[in-house]
Every structure is written in C-alpha cells, then in structure tokens.
Amino acid sequence: MERPVRFSSCRGVAFEVKPHADPFAIATPAAQPEPQRSSISFWPFSSSKVFPSSIQRSASKSSSHFCDLEPEEEEDDGDVILEYIPKDTYDFENQKAVIIPLPSKREQVQPSKPTRKNGSRLSVILLDQGLFTVYKRLFVLSLTLNITGLVLAATDQFPYARNRAALFSIANILALTLCRSEAFFRVVFWIAVKLLGRPWVPLLLKTGTTAILQSVGGIHSGCGVSSIAWLVYALILTLKARDNTSPEIIAVASTILGLLCLSSLAAFPLVRHLHHNVFERTHRFAGWTALVLLWAFIILTISYDPKSKSYSNHLGSRLIKTQEFWFTIAITIIIIIPWLTxxxxxxxxxxxxxxxxxxxxxxxxxxxxxxxxxxxxxxxxxxxxxxxxxxxxxxxxxxxxxxxxxxxxxxxxxxxxxxxxxxxGLPYLVNMYERVLLVATGSGICVFLSFMLQPCRADVNLLWVAKGIEQNFGTEIKGMMSGHPKEKVIVHDTAVLGRPNVSELSVITAKKCNAQVVIVTSNPEGSRGVVNACKKAGIAAFGPIWDS
CATH class of the missing domain: 2.40.30.10 (Translation factors)
Structure with missing residues (x-):
C-alpha cells in the first residue's frame, strides 16, 4: 500500500515529507566514453537574463509539489550546456536556437556534486540544519539561565526564587508568549530596520540581528521547557508544606502542569512536522485552558489564608500588589490582541x-x-x-x-x-541592507514580489526558478516580473531551460550584483543548499527554518 504524503509549511511555502534526491543537485552520469557535445542557447523569459549554469537536458515531468523543482528523467543523448548569450544568437522569426561552438572546459561552470542521494526532508528539517544554529543557541541560552536560577534556588542561594517559584514559571510563560506575538514583533522589526538600516551600520551587526530575529522560536521553546521546570519545583515545595495550602490550589497547579507538558509534547519537532494540525490545535486549546486555570490559581493563592484555612473575599488590594497578577494580565492581553482583529x-x-x-x-x-x-x-x-x-x-x-x-x-x-x-517576516528585513539578492523557487516568489512593485531603499535583485511560469502562475504574475532591468530580475523557467543547480546559480548571481546578503524561500533542501553554498562563498544568507 502506498504511504500517504504528508505536508508541512514554512511561512507559506509548502513542501512534502517524502524521501527523494536533492532537487537542486545535478545527477552525475556513470563513467563512460565522453559523448559528442553540443551547445544550445535559449533566450529566456521576456525581460529576464539567466547567468551561465550547467544542467542536463531531461524530460519535463509534473512537479510533485508546487514549490519544488521537479525530479527529472535522464535521457541517453549526452550532456547539453544551456547558457545565456546575446539576442543575435537566437532566431526569433523561426523561434529556434542557434547552435554555436562549445566553450572550453575551463569556461564551463561545473556543477557541484549532490550532497545527498537519499534522505527525507524531515531529516533536513530536524537534523541537517546543524547542531549549532542560532535557534538552538538561543534555546540552550534560555534553558541554561533558568536551570542556573533553579539550582541556586534549590540550594538556598537564591531565596527570592525559592519563595516565588510559581512567579518564575509565569514569567517564562510571559516570555514565550511575547516571542510568538506577531503585533509585538511587527514593532520590533520596524525598530530594527529604522535603527540598523543605515549605510554606516556594520554588516556584521545587521546579519547578527537578522539571525536572532529569525530564530526567536528558540527562546519560545526554551522558556516553555523552563516554565515546566519551575512549576514542578513550585509544586514540590508546595507538597512539602501541604499544611499551608489547599487541595484546590494543588489540583489547579497540577492541571496547569499537565497542560504545559501536553503542549510541549505536541510541539516536539517530530510531532509538529508529521501531525501539524494536531500540534496547532493542541497548542492553542491547551494554552487557552492553561490561561484560564492560571487566573484561577492566582485568585486562589492570593485569597487563601493558611491560618484560618479559608478563602478571603477581599481580593482587590491584594491582586494589584502581586507580580503574578500583572504578569498574567500581560499574557492575557498578548494572547487576545490578534483575536480582536x-x-x-x-x-x-x-x-x-x-x-x-x-x-x-x-x-x-x-x-x-x-x-x-x-x-x-x-x-x-x-x-x-x-x-x-x-x-x-x-x-x-x-x-x-x-x-x-x-x-x-x-x-x-x-x-x-x-x-x-x-x-x-524575514523578507521585511531587506530594507536593513544596501544590496540584496532574493532567491525563490515555485510559489515562494510570493513573499518577494512586493519588492518589485514598491519603492525599496535597498538595491534588490531577484532570482526565480520555477516550472511553466505563465501556465502555472498566470499572466498577472508574469506581468509583475516584466518591466524590470534584465540584470535585476532573473527568471529561470525549468520547462524551457531545464533544471539548474540553484545553489550555484545563486552564488554566481550574488557575486555579479555584489549582494551583501542573500534571502531564499524554497523547500527545506533547497533553502539549505542555497544558504550553505552562499556561506561557503563568504556571502551572508538566510532562509526559512523549521520553526520560523
């Protein structure tokens, strides 16, 4: 029985979860006598220009997903080098290419070797992005700071934290909620562009800020785990002094802990990727329920009198004097704001x-x-x-x-x-730089097209690789790409020109336009390939990560 195909997405760029070869790699034929070669030139999509790239001619197949470059079948007719050459080498009247002599081997752009023959996109998302990414560093930093405070509290070297362990758990919930506040980060991104989008600001500071803003999910997940750790510690202390609390408080706190654990388990990368709807709904409804119970926990703890073993009705003055109340107010406002719109x-x-x-x-x-x-x-x-x-x-x-x-x-x-x-999102930070290359495959172009339609303080160049531009995307999208200087917009239609090595093409284009940074939107393997190739060439590059 055929295995079901699963899908996930990264900021609107969807991709399948299934093993296949690297879509950007160029197959290397087995060693054999070198066949007779020919060089064929095509004039590409109307107002675009394609830099030299080496590809193999192959039969065009329907793409397995819309943002991918389709896997292609090899034909046993030798290699064909597709290159950009001036207009006078193309017979427009008869709509056919003019055959020209093959350049020497030194002049040819050699394709890079495939990085992986077999491997799932899940492994790319979970493992192949590296052990020391900014995301993981922020996760470790958040967790380390909290664990350090927890150890100091447990060893009586941090009495404030020991006496207010529940407050530290709530503070972590506030931090993780803030890291997922789209309204808050809209302001943060705007401030970053205003402050750092100046020519005299060092490029290293700009790229560092971009990496952190792209990876705040690491803080979100680190604070999520930390909030559980602090709440476990608070419950242990409460159970040790059970005479000073009520069964209701213990029950509510235990339920909140269970919901936080459930939410964290649903957000585990494997579960999140393979069962995204389960993750999204569990995260949302478990979070809302935990917030309601958090209000109940605060009201119960503040109103409970351990001496009389009863609850007081006079809450107003006590509530406004407690930090837990104000932290919970902030959490509630942050969660409600998007739903009000x-x-x-x-x-x-x-x-x-x-x-x-x-x-x-x-x-x-x-x-x-x-x-x-x-x-x-x-x-x-x-x-x-x-x-x-x-x-x-x-x-x-x-x-x-x-x-x-x-x-x-x-x-x-x-x-x-x-x-x-x-x-x-990440594309918003384009205005923080002076010269930028935007790379997109398939429908990933949607996040970049606005930069072609609106004034932009950055000098933007665009490379788009997709199959069947007009057939798949329509004349409206095609029209948006026209009217721009040929050296600024490069459109590579794989239905006409075959499938290129996008990583190599991105590096060549970035060097040609002297880009300070490359921003790519593609599937996980494609984004990883472009980012790694650019970094190897000494060019800063960013692409969607699994938890963008």
Missing amino acids: VRRVPVNISTASGHASIIKFQGGIKAGILGRISPSPLSEWHAFGIISDGEKEHMMLAGAVGDFTRSLVSNPPSHLWVRRVHFA
Missing part, C-alpha cells in the same frame, strides 16, 4: 492553473509583510506572503499542495477569515 472578509480568488490560486483582498500592504487566512478560525490558520503595490489591494499566491489550498482551486470561497494584524 479577526474578520471575515470578501475575497476574489482566481486560478491560473490547477496548481495555484491567487487570493485578492482590499487594501495595500507594505513589502515584506505576511498574513494569515483561515476557513475556520478556531481550527486552523495558514500563513502566506503578501503581494501588493502598497496602494489599493493585496494578494496571496497559494500553491495547491494541501487540503485547504487545493480547495481554493476546486471550490473557491467568496469569504475567508483574516487577521487584520499582519506580521513581519
């Missing part, structure tokens, strides 16, 4: 092909902003990059890779739920 709005959905849909909304949006939409706000939300000229309307490009996105193609709704508070 949820609206059901009319949408206009068009389908360029069976592979994607274009969802249009009213109102212009700044470049680099992402948004969430939902058919049912209490059960699921989906994040997509926003395309907008910043004036009258904005749109989202949704590749048909999951149940929800496929339904947009087969049965487009007239209304969708949205959050009015849009959030800033």
Whole structure:
C-alpha cells in the first residue's frame, strides 16, 4: 500500500515529507566514453537574463509539489550546456536556437556534486540544519539561565526564587508568549530596520540581528521547557508544606502542569512536522485552558489564608500588589490582541492553473509583510506572503499542495477569515541592507514580489526558478516580473531551460550584483543548499527554518 504524503509549511511555502534526491543537485552520469557535445542557447523569459549554469537536458515531468523543482528523467543523448548569450544568437522569426561552438572546459561552470542521494526532508528539517544554529543557541541560552536560577534556588542561594517559584514559571510563560506575538514583533522589526538600516551600520551587526530575529522560536521553546521546570519545583515545595495550602490550589497547579507538558509534547519537532494540525490545535486549546486555570490559581493563592484555612473575599488590594497578577494580565492581553482583529472578509480568488490560486483582498500592504487566512478560525490558520503595490489591494499566491489550498482551486470561497494584524517576516528585513539578492523557487516568489512593485531603499535583485511560469502562475504574475532591468530580475523557467543547480546559480548571481546578503524561500533542501553554498562563498544568507 502506498504511504500517504504528508505536508508541512514554512511561512507559506509548502513542501512534502517524502524521501527523494536533492532537487537542486545535478545527477552525475556513470563513467563512460565522453559523448559528442553540443551547445544550445535559449533566450529566456521576456525581460529576464539567466547567468551561465550547467544542467542536463531531461524530460519535463509534473512537479510533485508546487514549490519544488521537479525530479527529472535522464535521457541517453549526452550532456547539453544551456547558457545565456546575446539576442543575435537566437532566431526569433523561426523561434529556434542557434547552435554555436562549445566553450572550453575551463569556461564551463561545473556543477557541484549532490550532497545527498537519499534522505527525507524531515531529516533536513530536524537534523541537517546543524547542531549549532542560532535557534538552538538561543534555546540552550534560555534553558541554561533558568536551570542556573533553579539550582541556586534549590540550594538556598537564591531565596527570592525559592519563595516565588510559581512567579518564575509565569514569567517564562510571559516570555514565550511575547516571542510568538506577531503585533509585538511587527514593532520590533520596524525598530530594527529604522535603527540598523543605515549605510554606516556594520554588516556584521545587521546579519547578527537578522539571525536572532529569525530564530526567536528558540527562546519560545526554551522558556516553555523552563516554565515546566519551575512549576514542578513550585509544586514540590508546595507538597512539602501541604499544611499551608489547599487541595484546590494543588489540583489547579497540577492541571496547569499537565497542560504545559501536553503542549510541549505536541510541539516536539517530530510531532509538529508529521501531525501539524494536531500540534496547532493542541497548542492553542491547551494554552487557552492553561490561561484560564492560571487566573484561577492566582485568585486562589492570593485569597487563601493558611491560618484560618479559608478563602478571603477581599481580593482587590491584594491582586494589584502581586507580580503574578500583572504578569498574567500581560499574557492575557498578548494572547487576545490578534483575536480582536479577526474578520471575515470578501475575497476574489482566481486560478491560473490547477496548481495555484491567487487570493485578492482590499487594501495595500507594505513589502515584506505576511498574513494569515483561515476557513475556520478556531481550527486552523495558514500563513502566506503578501503581494501588493502598497496602494489599493493585496494578494496571496497559494500553491495547491494541501487540503485547504487545493480547495481554493476546486471550490473557491467568496469569504475567508483574516487577521487584520499582519506580521513581519524575514523578507521585511531587506530594507536593513544596501544590496540584496532574493532567491525563490515555485510559489515562494510570493513573499518577494512586493519588492518589485514598491519603492525599496535597498538595491534588490531577484532570482526565480520555477516550472511553466505563465501556465502555472498566470499572466498577472508574469506581468509583475516584466518591466524590470534584465540584470535585476532573473527568471529561470525549468520547462524551457531545464533544471539548474540553484545553489550555484545563486552564488554566481550574488557575486555579479555584489549582494551583501542573500534571502531564499524554497523547500527545506533547497533553502539549505542555497544558504550553505552562499556561506561557503563568504556571502551572508538566510532562509526559512523549521520553526520560523
């Protein structure tokens, strides 16, 4: 029986979970006598320019998912080098390529060796991003600080923490909630661009800030584990002094602990990736229930009198004097804010092909902003990059890779739920740099198109690799790519030009435009390949991580 295909996503770029070869690697044929070679030149997509890249000619297959470069079948007819050459080498009247002599081997761009023949995308997400990523460093830092405080409290060297262990647990919950506040980080990203988006600011400071802002999920998860540790410690102390508390307080605290553990287990990378809907719903409803019980815990602990073994009715003056109360107020406000902006709005959905849909909304949006939409706000939300000229309307490009996105193609709704508070993603930080190369494959282009439609303080260059530009994405998306200088926008249509080595092409393009940083949006393997290749070439690069 065929195994079911699972999907996940990284800020609107969807991908399948299934083993296959690296989609960006170029197959190396077995050793054999060198066949006769020919060199063929194609003039690519209308206002674009493709730098030299070595690829093998192959039969075009339907992509296994919309953002991927499709796996290709080799033909036994030798290697074909596809290169960009001037217009006069292409016969436009007869629409055919002009054959020119093959360049010497030194002039050819040699493909890099495949990094992996077999391996699942799950391993790329969970293991191959490295042991010392910024995300993991922030996780370890958060956990280490908390464990240090916990050890000092347990050894009577930190009496304040020992007496207020529950407060430290609540403080960690506040920190992890803040790290997932899209409204808060919209402000943080804006401040970062305003302060650091100046030519005299060192590039190292900019890239360091970008890495931290992209990886705050490490703080979120580190504080989540720490909140459990502090609450366990608080419960142990409470049970030791059981005469000074009530069974209700112990029961409520134990239930909160159980919900925090359940939420953390659901967020474990393996569970989150393979069962994303389970993770999302468990995280949401367990968190809400824990928040309600946290209010009950605070009211019970503040109103309980251990001497009389009863609860007092005079809470007002006591509540406002306790830190736990104010921390819980902050947590509640942070959680409620996004839900206050949820609206059901009319949408206009068009389908360029069976592979994607274009969802249009009213109102212009700044470049680099992402948004969430939902058919049912209490059960699921989906994040997509926003395309907008910043004036009258904005749109989202949704590749048909999951149940929800496929339904947009087969049965487009007239209304969708949205959050009015849009959030800033990695692309928003483009304005912090002077020269940037944006690399996208497939529908990953949606997070970058706004930079082609709106004024941008950075000098932006774009490299887009996709199959069947007009057929899969429609004339509207194709039109957005036209009208730009040929050296600024590079569109590589794999249906016409074959599949390139995107990592190598990104490095060549970044050097050509002297980019300070490369930002890529692709599937996990593709993003990893581009980021690693650029870093090896001494170019700062960032791509979506599994917990972006």
